[in-house]
Amino acid sequence: MSIQHNKKYKRHTVTAALPYANGPIHVGHLAGVYVPADIYVRYLRLKGEDVIYICGSDEHGVPITIKARQEGVSPQQIVDKYHELIKVSFMEFGISFDVYSRTSDPVHHETAAGVFRTMYEKGAFVEKDSEQYYDEENRQFLADRYITGICPHCSYEKAYGDQCENCGTSLSPTDLINPRSMLSGNKPVLKKTRHWYLPLDEHEPMLRKWILESHKHDWKPNVYGQCKSWIDQGLQPRAVTRDLDWGVKLPLENTEGKVLYVWFDAPIGYISATREWGETHGKDWEKYWKDPESKLVHFIGKDNIVFHCIIFPVMLHAEGSYILPENVPANEFLNLEGDKISTSRNWAVWLHEYLQDFPGKQDVLRYVLCAAAPETKDNYFTLKDFQARNNNELLAIFGNFVNRTLVLTHKYFDGCVPKAGQLMDADREALESLAGFPGIIGKNIEQYRFREALAQMMNLARLGNRYLTEAEPWKVFKENPARVQTVLNTCLQLCAGMALLAEPFLPFTAKKLQAMLNLEARAWDQAGKQELLGPGHRVNKAELLFEKIEDVQIRAQVDKLLETRKNNNQGQSAPPVKPPVSFDAFSAMDIRVATILEAEKVPKTKKLMKIRVDSGLDRRTVVSGIAEYFEPEALVGKKVLLLANLEPRKIKGIESHGMLLMAENNEGALTFVIPEERFENGSPIS
């Protein structure tokens, strides 16, 4: 179906998710986004299509300003560092962006502000005043992340305004107990501020028609399902502005200290980057975004589906002059050796480190990541698999066939392509199969089935190995050298096909192979054609395309990860000691021995348990978030410690009077804190 679609399109605009410039690139990013997108655009270029491949660093947002504060540098210095690192490692890895821009660039600020202004003038936004925390000393509004306080759930003292890192709960700044500004340390005050909202709900009919009706069958199930879920749940207006000084300034009067919210400015980065490319290359960039004959495709990970399928399209639609994406082939997540990849926990294989540790092996990683890409569900990357795919597939099948062919060509024909004689069935079959491959591989790529496309590419090499083994030229040569001419001619045609068809997947290898064959670059559809290498054409000496990866190399990488895991388990499992408290503050808490009388799960919740306890003073109800770890029956009769004078609070409609004390390990599992002996209910703790 995509093949027919392409006929409608004159050009392709391909974007890859903008990496956030607060850390380096890892294998998860690559497998999910950059490798598939790169395969896609390299293929389109070989097809002779007009295509641009857009990316850049996403450099705004609060996390970057926090990181800058922590390191005592400016946000610009943070993004400069990572932008450069990311850009260089992408280039070295062969990700063939036409432009890799950045959102701190003036072109972007101008473009993003322009989109905002156009939308503003069209009345696309709703203005709303609200109360937000403000630091009077620094005279600025505080981002959620800039407010700390005591987590109302776990009493962790350094919870942030958006999330408690100790218990993982997401919070809102006003939930925090005893909030403090991270800038001045003062208690922030609530102050009125005005923000602009994008009323996503008003665009629901458009989204329903566009996604749920017209893309029902050509979007991936995970993407379509997620969109449907969001739309059906009802969309809410979303604030597009923030009180912050790092970002794109609002292009309106009297809006000092306000910037575009990072999710609003980031996707516009694709447009800015295209504009930058157009200006530096003397091209009309607007066609790529505004002409309905342009096919816009966003490559992203599943965490970005909502932004690229709902929010950004609504923005483009509301702006009025832009096209909407034709497809958003989002991938799932790649895990690493049994655990989620985590930048903060350093659980990752970093691209820039890989390039150092495995020089010249870009294609190996590209191959492995494509073969194990999480196209339909999360998948695991393991170093053992990496080694096996290199040694048993790339080397043993692809590299080996090329090597065998070239060695034999030199051995029997002095490096000249022999002339084919009378074709036998086997020869004909091999050549016919070859002719089918550009179409088969291409069709899979156009349908975003990169794993299958890659497997087909390898099948060409498999076919070559089988053909060569069955033809046995090394046996036949003595009595029938003419037959060997035909056989090796056929093998060389297969190699030439591989040299072209491998390019989207293994660009470095393809180049090497083309050089070995003295083959100049050709268009994709030429790959099936015979006589890419005419009789008498000289080929160069065989060089190895891949080398074996030994156990020691893999072990070194595994050790590196084990070291990380060890550090994580030691350093981070125990949260840091909280700031000192006075004795008075401690003794203000009234903790008692109590006994659980009844327990039942709160309906329609995952974690909540409604518990009736005898505190020695009274019988009371406590709601506790422990249902994931305990069965209600197992709790009855248990001695527990109860924080008895905690302010009552309604949870899911149930009034909770106090809180049960629990210990939590680094896996998040809970256990009761109990007195060693069965003391009477009501016994105080001090």
Add this chain to the structure above:
RNA sequence: GGCGGGGUAGCUCAGGUGGUUAGAGCGUCGGAUUCAUAACCCGAAGGUCACGGGUUCAACUCCCGUCCCCGCUACCA
């Protein structure tokens, strides 16, 4: 709890408007071979297609329920 995605050979994955022996690659085992980086080639073993019901002449494929994994979402005082 709600919503979405997924649960198919040891591993990574295909597949199917329901229809004879459920596929591929890798791994394993056996054979053959030497042109090739002990690689290639041939063959074999391996699956009650998560589980339980239902519809049907027939289900892995459709329907209902349950369980497990991932994500979004509510909840964790």
